[in-house]
Amino acid sequence: MSRRNEVLVTTDWVAEHADDPAYRLVEVDEDTEAYQGGHIRNAIAWHWKDDLHAAPRRDFLDQEGLTELLRRSGIGADTTVVLYGGNNNWFATYAYWLLRYLGFDRVKLVDGGRKKWELEGRELVTEVPEVQPAEPGALGAVRTELRAYRDDVLAHIGGEGRTMVDVRSPAEYSGEVMAPPHLPQEQAQVPGHIPGAANVPWASTAKDDGSFKSDDELTKLYSDVGVTPDTDVIAYCRIGERSSHSWFVLHEILGYERVRNYDGSWTEYGSLVGVPVER
Numbered sequence: 428m429s430r431r432n433e434v435l436v437t438t439d440w441v442a443e444h445a446d447d448p449a450y451r452l453v454e455v456d457e458d459t460e461a462y463q464g465g466h467i468r469n470a471i472a473w474h475w476k477d478d479l480h481a482a483p484r485r486d487f488l489d490q491e492g493l494t495e496l497l498r499r500s501g502i503g504a505d506t507t508v509v510l511y512g513g514n515n516n517w518f519a520t521y522a523y524w525l526l527r528y529l530g531f532d533r534v535k536l537v538d539g540g541r542k543k544w545e546l547e548g549r550e551l552v553t554e555v556p557e558v559q560p561a562e563p564g565a566l567g568a569v570r571t572e573l574r575a576y577r578d579d580v581l582a583h584i585g586g587e588g589r590t591m592v593d594v595r596s597p598a599e600y601s602g603e604v605m606a607p608p609h610l611p612q613e614q615a616q617v618p619g620h621i622p623g624a625a626n627v628p629w630a631s632t633a634k635d636d637g638s639f640k641s642d643d644e645l646t647k648l649y650s651d652v653g654v655t656p657d658t659d660v661i662a663y664c665r666i667g668e669r670s671s672h673s674w675f676v677l678h679e680i681l682g683y684e685r686v687r688n689y690d691g692s693w694t695e696y697g698s699l700v701g702v703p704v705e706r
Contacts, residue, residue, distance in 0.1 A: 429642045434679045435538040436509060438547060444509075445469050451502050454541065455479075455512045455522040465551030467511070467544065471500055471558060475518040475668070479525060487690075490566050493529050497563035504564035511537035511544070515630065515637040517668050523679075524671040524688055528574055530567030536675070542637035573678070575661045575687040577695060581702065584622055589659040590652075591624035594673040595693070599665070600626040602706035605697075606665055614665060615697025619706040621663070625652035629669040632676045645676055656683050663689040663696070 436444075444450055445468045452470035454462050462472040473479065478496060480487050488496065502508060508526065512519035519540055526534045537544070545551070575583070583589050598604045602618035620626070631648060634640055640648075654660060660677060662670040667690030678686040689696075696702065 428682045429680060430682050431639075431642065431680050434535055434675075435639070436535050437538055438544050438549065441467060441509065441511075441537055441544070442549060449505065450507050450509050451500060452509050452511070453500065453522070455510055455519045456514075457518055461513055461541065463553070465553055468550060468552050468554075469556050470511075471556060473500075473522060475521065479522060487525055488529070490529050490569065493526070493531065494563060494566065497531070498560050499558070501558035501561045502563045503561035506561065506563070507533040507535060509535050509537060511540040513541045515542060515633045515672070516540040517672060520675045521668040521671040524573065524674055528570050530569055531563075532567065539636050539638035546636050573674075573687055575663075575689040577689075577691055577699065579687070580621065580661060580663070580689055580691075580696065583659070583661050584703065586659070588657065589661075590654060591621050592649075592652075592654065592660055592662045592670075592673060592677075593620045593624040593626050594629040594662055594664045594670050595620075595626070596628055597626060599693075600624075605693075614694045617697050617704055619697070619704040620693075621696060622703045622705045624663075624705075625654070627652055627654075627673065629664065629672045632673065639676065639680060642681065645681055649677065649681075654683075656681070657685070658683070659685045661687050661689050663692040665693050666690070667692045 453473050454466050454470045455473045457475045459472045459474055510519040510522050523536055593600050600620045605618050662673045664670040671688050674686055674688040677683045
């Protein structure tokens with residue numbers, strides 16, 4: 428059953444609530460240059476790598492780290508986080524998935540993100556809001572059912588009622604390229620895709636303004652490759668951000684319960700020794 432109205436807010440809603448202290452607007456992206464050039468009033472910035480990851484490992488924050496991030500972001504026990512970002516919410520949905528995985532549920536996503544906001548000619552400001560630290564309260568249990576590791580992926584291949592959804596571009600899926608053309612091409616050791624994975628590019632779930640397509644359109648998009656509400660799904664891309672966007676569509680909008688994000692994705696899988704690969 429669709430949860431669209433529970434997890435998404437519109438740009439109109441954001442314009443009306445930008446000054447409401449019950450909400451904390453957060454722009455999430457791979458860098459903060461766009462934020463510095465102009466952002467939604469009262470929004471703060473989270474850098475995808477610097478703020479959400481646990482250096483020097485390739486992993487993200489644990490619950491203690493997230494609690495500290497929320498604290499210094501001024502997110503109190505009654506504050507709802509409202510996320511948005513560029514590129515159709517690539518990294519905003521990653522942050523959303525991470526918050527939910529780590530047991531934080533007071534979170535919503537701006538439908539269309541920064542792209543829709545800009546296309547509508549809405550106000551952008553350069554003033555960075557002053558933030559007073561706050562106590563976010565206790566997190567819930569880590570939701571292990573939302574994340575897949577490499578061993579889960581290997582056990583998933585070829586199983587009845589299971590499927591892998593490769594959300595990368597057709598060129599990445601076929602092995603023609605290793606990463607989007609504007610990025611370095613050396614992240615994984617081999618090109619290709621996980622055997623049996625269906626290719627449903629993440630961008631095919633969005634309209635031209637960056638907002639999500641209708642429930643009927645999204646349902647058909649996945650049913651055409653055999654994904655139904657009962658399918659056990661693992662989504663992956665290159666580093667886990669685009670697949671979190673597809674996880675959001677399947678799990679949060681359409682309400683499919685058995686959906687995991689493989690954040691190791693092709694950067695990890697394409698460098699493993701001895702695993703099956705298709706091109």
